[in-house]
Amino acid sequence: MLAVLAFALIFFPLCGLYGRAYLRLAARILRFxxxxxxxxxxxxxxxIALTTLAGGLSLALPLDWRAFSVLILGGAAIFLVGSxxxxxxxRQPTLPRLSGWNWIAxxxxxxxxxTVLENATHQVANPDTGIYHAQAIRWMEEFPVVAGLGNLHSRFAYNSHWLVLNAVFSLAFWGGQSLHLVGAMLFGLAVWDFGNGLRRWLLGERSIANGLRTLLLPLSFYLLGSQTSSPGTDLPVILILWLIIPLWLEQGSISPPQSSIRALLIFSAAVFLLTVKLSALPLLLLAGWLMLVDVRHQxxxxxxxxxxxxxLLLPWLARNVILSGYLIYPFPALDWFNVDWKIPYETALRESQIIRAWARLPNVDASRVLEMPxxxxxxxxxxxxxTNQRLILLLAAISPAGMGGVWLLARLKKGHWTGQESGWIGAYLFSMAGALYWLFNAPDLRFGYGWVILLIALPLAGLMSRLVGGLQGSPExxxxxLLGVGMLAVHLYFLTASFEGRTFSQRWLLPPDxxxxxxxxxxxxxxxVLCAGEESYTQCYYHPFPCIPKPxxxxxxxxxxxGDGFRAVSVP
Incomplete structure (x- = not known):
């Protein structure tokens, strides 16, 4: 656990430096x-900036001490130039005024x-980490991006930039284990943001954005708590989506310079998430909308x-071509490069079909599933x-009625919808578009939780703002x-339920390897190469190397x- 805290003291200051530099540079480009x-x-x-730079460095360097040193030196340069x-x-941090509600929050x-700290030191629970995440990170630690690596194992060609960030911050070069703490850092940032939303709501800032943050605080642990210790790619897509939607809802209530910077960040996050997981594709609608709003007069x-x-996309696209021979894998229609390491077209097409079919009905032949209406x-x-998943899906299905009911309530009360809340319906329609894209393409729930939960939470956040927010006196x-005590009880339960006392003596310093x-x-x-043994259930994890799930x-x-790469050859 002490290693997690020390890691945070490196990770967050570096993110702060690169974040300030990126926002300043991007604002100059856009003339904000x-x-x-x-x-x-x-x-x-x-x-976003660190991941993009690490992706660029991976084209020429292993993501070992050399790449990490470049990022550290870059951070030092930003500090000197910026100072x-x-x-x-x-700036001197401003502490919240002392009050009972601040104490509760x-x-x-x-x-x-x-709870984040506790979960960060658990054993990795994501099965995909054993199948390919850990080995993909190991490849990045050992070599620059390897040509045709997707031929060795097709999932290596999925090329999630989240694994790039995990690789450069694994610190495996220190002589110990490869750390996988970046997900916990993002979870901590999300918890901080959601917790501040709860604090502001209790203090009277009862916007839809703060109501949404309040709801997402316990939901993030309920859905993603077990993934905190894994470098898996579902957690960042969901958490970053949940972070930027409240920021978007607040757009109308802040001054033009602030709103411009916030639009820049939301646009960047939407594009960046495409490089993390292709299931984030609907976020390009949000990026496009923000761009069109800005350029309609210019x-x-x-x-x-x-x-x-x-x-933001160029390093990812370059890595795609080197790993698979395709601009985006597994989309063989984008077959623009004639390189000897290209994954065969039939293999790429079959991979795409299996992903869609498995998400619908995993134990049925893919061709038959895709033919089903x-x-x-x-x-x-x-x-x-x-049962829980069906309940969540049913609530999402009836959420349009909830949105309509809250909207009608606001009209009947003749309440004033502030600029901060004006994007509420737009955020819901955007979430609906994302949920429909997920449902008709690859409806594995772990790909769609981000959208589905927003469909449920947005009407509830509106209700918190319009109905509860208008109460006065004793009802308020x-x-x-009830909200404060309930949140305390829920999060005390999350902490006690996740605490592993029997392994604490092995985790107080370092998380498990x-x-x-x-x-x-x-x-x-x-x-x-090596293959997972029969008793390993296709899981290689990090050691030994190189390992693939099956022959x-x-x-x-x-x-x-x-490091010279791999290519497919015809087999007699």
Missing amino acids: EPGEDNPTVTLLAGI RGGWLTL GLVLALALL PGRILRWGFLGLF LVEWLPVWFSDRT LMVKI YPLHATVPCPLENGT IEGVEMRGTDW
């Missing part, structure tokens, strides 16, 4: 005035952060927005969900007491070294 110094905005921008230029100043936040600025988006596979898919006090699973030699056409035919090394 400098805006707010919001910690959530700045740190998210830093995560001399006057745009990077350390502070206790909730403390319990939530302790059409020439569209080129500047396009340049910024390309800057919606009315055939959807009832079977729904019946295969757990009773609601605040990746599990060690049995492997067997696996021949290639002209070499040998593969028709693949050869492109040279004498693993």
Whole structure:
């Protein structure tokens, strides 16, 4: 646990430096005035900038001490230049005024952060980490991006930039284990933001944005708490989506310089999440909307927005081509490169079909599933969900009625919808578009939780703002007491339920290393790697290396070294 705290003392200051520099540079590109110094905005921008730079470095360097040193030196340079230029100043933090509600919100936040710290030191629970996350990180630590690595194992070609960030901050070069703490850092940032939303709501700032943050605080632990210790790619998509939607809701209530910087951050996060997981594709609708709102009076600025988006995507696209031979994998329609390491077209097409079919009905032949009409596979898919999952889906399905009811209530009360709340319906429609895209393409719930939960939470946040927010006197006090005590009870439960006392003595200093699973030699056409043993259930984790889940035919090394890459060959 002490290592997690020490890691945070490196990670967050570095994110802050790169975030300030990125926002300032991007504002110059877009000709925006400098805006707010919001910690959530700045740190998210830093995560985006560090990931993009690490992706660029991975084209030429292993993500080891050399790449990490470049980022540290870059941070030092930003600090020196920013301090001399006057745009990077350390402001004295302002402490909230002492009050009972601040104390309650502070206790909730403390319990939530302790739960993040506890969960960060658990054994990795995400099965995909054993199948390919950990090995993909190991490849990045050992070599620059490897040509045709997707031929060795197709999931290596998925190329999530979240794994790039995990690799450069794994600190494996220190001689110990490869750390996987970046997810916990993002979770901590989200908890801080959501907890501040609860504090502001209790103190009277009862906007929809703060109501949404309040609701998302316990939901994040309920859905994602077990993923805190994993470098998995579902957690960042969901948490960053949940962070930027409240920021978007607040757009109308802040001054133009601040709103411009916030729009810049939301646009950047929407584009960035595409490089984390392709299931985030609907976020490009939000990026496009923000861009169109800005350029409607200045059409020439569209080129500047396009340049910024390309800057964020270029390292990811380059890595895609090197890993798979395709601009985006597994979308074989974007077959623009004739390189010898290209994954065969039929393999890429089959991979795409399997992803969609498995998300619908995992135990049925992919070709048959994809031929089924919606009315055939959807009832079977729904019946295969757990009771809790079915309840969540049903609540999302009836959420339009909830939105309509809250809107009608606001009209009847003749309440004034502030500028901060004007995007409420737009945020809901955007979430609905994301949920429909998820449902009709690859409806694995872990891909869609971000959208589905927003469909439920947005009407409730509106109700908190319009109905509860309008109460006065004793009813208002009773609601605040119930909310504060309820949040304390819920987060105390999360902390006690997740605490692993029997392993604490092994975790108080360092989080546990990746599990060690049995492997067997696996021949290639002209070499040998390792495969997960039969008792390992296709999971290799981090040691030994290189390891793939199961034997593969028709693949050869492109040279004498693993770093030379792999290519497919015809098999008699």
